[in-house]
Amino acid sequence: MLYEHNPHAKSFQMAKHWLFNSDTQHLKLRPISDRKIDGRIYNVSTVSEVAALVVGDLDTAWQRDIIMQTKGGQLWRINELHASYMAFQYPLIFPYGEYGYRPNIAHRDLDIFQGIKRNILTIREWLSFLIQNRSYEAKTLLSSRRLFQQLLVDGYTMIESERLQWIRQNQLKLRVSKYRSLNEGGDQGGRRFMDQLYYDGMAICGNVGFPDLFITFTCNPNWPEIQRLLRPFYLKPQYRPDVISRIFKMKFDQLLPDLNKKGVLGKVVAYMYTIEFQKRGLSRAYILLLLHPSNKYPIPEDIDNIISVEVPGPLKDPKLYNSVKIHMVHGPCSLENRSSPCMKGGKCSKYYPKKFQATTLVN
Numbered sequence: 001m002l003y004e005h006n007p008h009a010k011s012f013q014m015a016k017h018w019l020f021n022s023d024t025q026h027l028k029l030r031p032i033s034d035r036k037i038d039g040r041i042y043n044v045s046t047v048s049e050v051a052a053l054v055v056g057d058l059d060t061a062w063q064r065d066i067i068m069q070t071k072g073g074q075l076w077r078i079n080e081l082h083a084s085y086m087a088f089q090y091p092l093i094f095p096y097g098e099y100g101y102r103p104n105i106a107h108r109d110l111d112i113f114q115g116i117k118r119n120i121l122t123i124r125e126w127l128s129f130l131i132q133n134r135s136y137e138a139k140t141l142l143s144s145r146r147l148f149q150q151l152l153v154d155g156y157t158m159i160e161s162e163r164l165q166w167i168r169q170n171q172l173k174l175r176v177s178k179y180r181s182l183n184e185g186g187d188q189g190g191r192r193f194m195d196q197l198y199y200d201g202m203a204i205c206g207n208v209g210f211p212d213l214f215i216t217f218t219c220n221p222n223w224p225e226i227q228r229l230l231r232p233f234y235l236k237p238q239y240r241p242d243v244i245s246r247i248f249k250m251k252f253d254q255l256l257p258d259l260n261k262k263g264v265l266g267k268v269v270a271y272m273y274t275i276e277f278q279k280r281g282l283s284r285a286y287i288l289l290l291l292h293p294s295n296k297y298p299i300p301e302d303i304d305n306i307i308s309v310e311v312p313g314p315l316k317d318p319k320l321y322n323s324v325k326i327h328m329v330h331g332p333c334s335l336e337n338r339s340s341p342c343m344k345g346g347k348c349s350k351y352y353p354k355k356f357q358a359t360t361l362v363n
Contacts, residue, residue, distance in 0.1 A: 211288035248283040266295030300360035
């Protein structure tokens with residue numbers, strides 16, 4: 001099927017014939033000049049470029065490039081931002097050699113993007129559009145499991161490549177000659193970005209005081225919203241990190257106003273949070289709340305008014321009882337389950353079961 005419908009597969013087939021019919025021993029295949037046409041006007045099956053064979057003349061700066069040869073014999077070098085890159089890299093996901101992202105695509109619906117200075121589609125926006133689930137499209141990409149994960153990682157490197165390319169091409173606008181000793185503060189996750197957040201947090205604590213409440217909010221792969229989206233694909237949650245992240249973000253955005261605006265745990269003066277991904281691939285948020293002096297919890301009785309470690313009664317509140325039993329109870333471990341992950345040296349590493357504590361202690 002690939003040889004019949006995919007022009008890039010035909011290119012590789014031609015490369016094979018070239019290899020067997022020439023004296024070249026060391027070959028590298030690297031995609032085609034920047035496409036200037038609109039894919040909705042010119043179908044990809046009319047493509048005239050063919051894969052080329054290149055003898056090792058590529059340095060480390062061009063390792064991700066692909067060298068192509070047209071039927072006219074010309075060689076062209078492209079990188080991962082080329083419109084054909086995705087079709088070459090993932091032929092099973094794009095079996096018809098569909099064109100992907102290309103620079104300078106204008107936004108079609110300008111009303112949606114009012115207030116944005118640029119009118120050009122970015123690769124981040126294109127990738128976000130690509131991974132959406134649509135009823136009228138095949139689900140090959142979303143059902144590709146680990147290959148889908150690889151595409152997401154590859155797509156992020158393409159986003160970084162586009163950003164770096166913009167920096168290289170706009171040195172005069174940035175008024176710098178080279179970025180050697182400067183770190184971009186807007187680079188999320190970068191050293192300077194994290195340092196700025198840390199200094200902001202220390203400034204808040206210096207002005208307001210120490211945090212009063214430390215709250216963790218963890219993604220649950222058994223949330224009905226996640227299971228409803230994964231069930232038609234017969235996929236495990238780890239194969240759809242995009243679904244995990246979206247559902248978690250929506251629930252987190254609902255939780256945060258309850259804490260800092262509605263004040264369900266007290267009047268909040270300031271707050272800060274960070275979101276990370278656990279080793280098992282699930283999102284987790286750490287939230288610090290700095291409460292108003294009139295809403296502090298100086299004595300154990302005040303703490304008992306907002307939180308309890310007692311298991312609710314199954315008859316009085318069956319819904320809460322089931323939730324606590326499923327999500328908030330440790331174990332079983334120790335003698336009942338020696339194979340529990342918490343067991344170290346024949347004992348529970350979390351020191352369960354613990355003795356009953358009649359009152360709350362503050363230290």
